[in-house]
Amino acid sequence: xxxxxxxxxxxxxxxxxxxxxxxxxxxxxxxxxxxxxxxxxxxxxxxxxxxxxxxxxxxxxxxxxxxxxxxxxxxxxxxxxxxxxxxxxxxxxxxxxxxxxxxxxxxxxxxxxxxxxxxxxxxxxxxxxxxxxxxxxxxxxxxxxxxxxxxxxxxxxxxxxxxxxxxxxxxxxxxxxxxxxxxxxxxxxxxxxxxxxxxxxxxxxxxxxxxxxxxxxxxxxxxxxxxxxxxxxxxxxxxxxxxxxxxxxxxxxxxxxxxxxxxxxxxxxxxxxxxxxxxxxxxxxxxxxxxxxxxxxxxxxxxxxxxxxxxxxxxxxxxxxxxxxxxxxxxxxxxxxxxxxxxxxxxxxxxxxxxxxxxxxxxxxxxxxxxxxxxxxxxxxxxxxxxxxxxxxxxxxxxxxxxxxxxxxxxxxxxxxxxxxxxxxxxxxxxxxxxxxxxxxxxxxxxxxxxxxxxxxxxxxxxxxxxxxxxxxxxxxxxxxxxxxxxxxxxxxxxxxxxxxxxxxxxxxxxxxxxxxxxxxxxxxxxxxxxxxxxxxxxxxxxxxxxxxxxxxxxxxxxxxxxxxxxxxxxxxxxxxxxxxxxxxxxxxxxxxxxxxxxxxxxxxxxxxxxxxxxxxxxx
Amino acid sequence: xxxxxxxxxxxxxxxxxxxxxxxxxxxxxxxxxxxxxxxxxxxxxxxxxxxxxxxxxxxxxxxxxxxxxxxxxxxxxxxxxxxxxxxxxxxxxxxxxxxxxxxxxxxxxxx
Numbered sequence: 255x256x257x258x259x260x261x262x263x264x265x266x267x268x269x270x271x272x273x274x275x276x277x278x279x280x281x282x283x284x285x286x287x288x289x290x291x292x293x294x295x296x297x298x299x300x301x302x303x304x305x306x307x308x309x310x311x312x313x314x315x316x317x318x319x320x321x322x323x324x325x326x327x328x329x330x331x332x333x334x335x336x337x338x339x340x341x342x343x344x345x346x347x348x349x350x351x352x353x354x355x356x357x358x359x360x361x362x363x364x365x366x367x368x369x370x371x372x373x374x375x376x377x378x379x380x381x382x383x384x385x386x387x388x389x390x391x392x393x394x395x396x397x398x399x400x401x402x403x404x405x406x407x408x409x410x411x412x413x414x415x416x417x418x419x420x421x422x423x424x425x426x427x428x429x430x431x432x433x434x435x436x437x438x439x440x441x442x443x444x445x446x447x448x449x450x451x452x453x454x455x456x457x458x459x460x461x462x463x464x465x466x467x468x469x470x471x472x473x474x475x476x477x478x479x480x481x482x483x484x485x486x487x488x489x490x491x492x493x494x495x496x497x498x499x500x501x502x503x504x505x506x507x508x509x510x511x512x513x514x515x516x517x518x519x520x521x522x523x524x525x526x527x528x529x530x531x532x533x534x535x536x537x538x539x540x541x542x543x544x545x546x547x548x549x550x551x552x553x554x555x556x557x558x559x560x561x562x563x564x565x566x567x568x569x570x571x572x573x574x575x576x577x578x579x580x581x582x583x584x585x586x587x588x589x590x591x592x593x594x595x596x597x598x599x600x601x602x603x604x605x606x607x608x609x610x611x612x613x614x615x616x617x618x619x620x621x622x623x624x625x626x627x628x629x630x631x632x633x634x635x636x637x638x639x640x641x642x643x644x645x646x647x648x649x650x651x652x653x654x655x656x657x658x659x660x661x662x663x664x665x666x667x668x669x670x671x672x673x674x675x676x677x678x679x680x681x682x683x684x685x686x687x688x689x690x691x692x693x694x695x696x697x698x699x700x701x702x703x704x705x706x707x708x709x710x711x712x713x714x715x716x717x718x719x720x721x722x723x724x725x726x727x728x729x730x731x732x733x734x735x736x737x738x739x740x741x742x743x744x745x746x747x748x749x750x751x752x753x754x755x756x757x758x759x760x761x762x763x764x765x766x767x768x769x770x771x772x773x774x775x776x777x778x779x780x781x782x783x784x785x786x787x788x789x790x791x792x793x794x795x796x797x798x799x800x801x802x803x804x805x806x807x808x809x810x811x812x813x814x815x816x817x818x819x820x821x822x823x824x825x826x827x828x829x830x831x832x833x834x835x836x837x838x839x840x841x842x843x844x845x846x847x848x849x850x851x852x853x854x855x856x857x858x859x860x861x862x863x864x865x866x867x868x869x870x871x872x873x874x
Numbered sequence: 875x876x877x878x879x880x881x882x883x884x885x886x887x888x889x890x891x892x893x894x895x896x897x898x899x900x901x902x903x904x905x906x907x908x909x910x911x912x913x914x915x916x917x918x919x920x921x922x923x924x925x926x927x928x929x930x931x932x933x934x935x936x937x938x939x940x941x942x943x944x945x946x947x948x949x950x951x952x953x954x955x956x957x958x959x960x961x962x963x964x965x966x967x968x969x970x971x972x973x974x975x976x977x978x979x980x981x982x983x984x985x
Binding site: 279280281300304308309312313316317320322323326347348349350351 | 905920926928929946947
């Protein structure tokens with residue numbers, strides 16, 4: 255039995271509690287912090303009752319002596335610390351202040367002895383932010399904050415719930431507060447949680463007190479300064495110390511104000527960043543409804559899961575610092591000193607996971623683009639003196655891929671007519687979606703006497719082999735019927751191959767003396783074909799070209815005027831003769847003849863004839 | 875519902891002064907001793923009641939006290955009756971018996 259008892263005591267003592275050393279009636283006690291808070295509050299209340307009574311001090315010291323006696327009987331060399339239960343015992347046997355204080359009320363005298371009152375009211379317990387575990391719904395955050403600001407927790411809960419629908423900010427805020435704010439566990443913490451109301455009166459009171467203290471200190475410094483100045487012999491080091499102290503005090507006050515401000519800024523920035531992150535992520539999720547976007551995700555990432563991993567990684571990588579920002583801000587703002595190692599560790603680990611995910615997915619994806627392979631397919635061509643080259647629209651429903659959000663119609667048309675690296679299209683053929691690309695056609699001089707048609711297929715991959723395979727998998731057709739060569743307007747990428755910058759370049763090798771006719775439809779297919787006259791691609795169509803030793807030479811380019819559209823060709827469009835004047839411009843027409851004058855433009859019409867002057871305008 | 879506890883407490887409070895003076899008439903005592911005696915007779919439920927009363931009695935001159943060192947705690951305040959206190963107690967005794975008599979008669983008539 256004797257052996258067991260200390261053991262039990264030991265296990266009880268494992269729950270560590272802070273102790274405070276206090277002096278009651280000249281006797282020293284070690285008392286647990288929460289027990290101390292309770293006892294202190296009890297004594298304060300009693301003091302409040304007897305403060306104005308005659309002999310209040312005496313009553314107080316008698317009571318304190320008795321309490322000291324009782325506590326002393328509760329402690330021993332084995333049990334040195336005063337526990338909560340001991341304080342409860344004291345309070346039980348002493349009774350509630352309101353129970354016995356009435357005794358002196360009928361004898362109240364003038365309050366002239368308040369001056370010599372050596373007791374000072376103990377400072378009202380400073381309010382701190384704690385989570386209220388006693389009246390919680392989830393983590394007691396709302397009830398705790400409600401206690402702090404003296405607001406009914408219900409309103410906070412409703413507000414938070416509403417904020418939940420506002421980009422989920424409510425949820426995030428709740429979680430952060432849950433982590434940042436410690437729960438009130440001990441009685442001392444619970445008292446501090448409910449402490450003095452933090453209303454305007456109170457705040458102004460504390461501000462006044464601080465100002466008062468500051469003033470007093472200033473006066474003290476001034477006094478001491480004077481003293482040290484008059485007592486010139488005084489140690490100068492002392493006054494230097496005073497100045498340092500004084501500056502330190504000022505810095506402290508400024509520091510406190512700044513810290514609060516800093517905390518608010520952190521929280522605001524954090525919430526704003528979170529909102530930004532949330533909207534962009536939800537924007538991406540929303541865009542997923544878009545078929546094109548979905549298609550692109552599938553095309554870009556090796557694995558469909560990679561996209562989600564990447565999103566998750568980015569969210570963690572950016573989100574964790576944002577959350578930490580709010581967390582630190584809240585802690586600074588409410589002076590929460592409580593430190594949780596696991597929170598810091600957890601945040602660090604989560605951030606690292608985010609970083610690793612981002613790195614992993616980007617490395618995996620980018621490495622799949624690292625090698626380029628080219629495959630050359632020779633297509634046999636039956637030789638003719640003149641080959642007619644045309645473009646053939648492949649029968650596929652196409653839709654423009656629009657990754658850069660250029661919704662303007664003009665922009666779109668411009669893009670689709672231009673040949674660039676990003677010109678890829680998602681097309682549907684018999685319900686299956688394909689990635690389609692624009693090929694390029696080039697015509698060069700053949701080194702032999704034969705007409706050669708080479709289709710160069712290009713693709714990227716993680717290694718040479720996959721790149722080559724991908725290149726081979728691109729399907730592209732050129733048909734010949736008699737002297738007509740028809741080039742598909744698009745090439746098609748195998749769906750399993752993803753988007754790996756597949757490209758097709760068709761090279762027609764033409765021996766010297768052979769002629770090609772470039773159909774108008776080729777305008778978007780040919781790309782920078784070299785010719786002796788340096789004619790621009792757009793002007794090469796609708797004409798015949800002959801291959802010479804020096805390159806392609808135009809056969810029908812006589813009378814080609816570069817500025818055909820811009821200026822009026824005098825010979826062709828202006829006629830002045832005996833019949834009158836006849837001018838034909840692009841959008842206007844002026845005719846003067848025996849019947850009268852006619853001026854026609856796009857917008858209006860003016861006629862002068864035997865009927866008089868007639869004006870017709872589109873705009874009325 | 876009428877709470878009889880409150881009335882009982884009031885009655886106890888009323889006679890507490892008499893009891894304390896009586897206890898002290900048997901010899902000097904410090905508060906803890908007084909409390910223990912009162913507790914035996916269940917006259918005092920909470921100790922806190924005692925201290926304001928003792929101080930008041932001392933201030934009106936019925937009691938006085940002396941300090942005595944204690945081996946185990948803070949010095950003790952030993953209360954004793956003054957001469958005024960002794961005469962006062964005698965008066966109280968008389969009126970107490972008169973009161974008990976009167977009250978008993980009243981109660982018995984009711985039965």
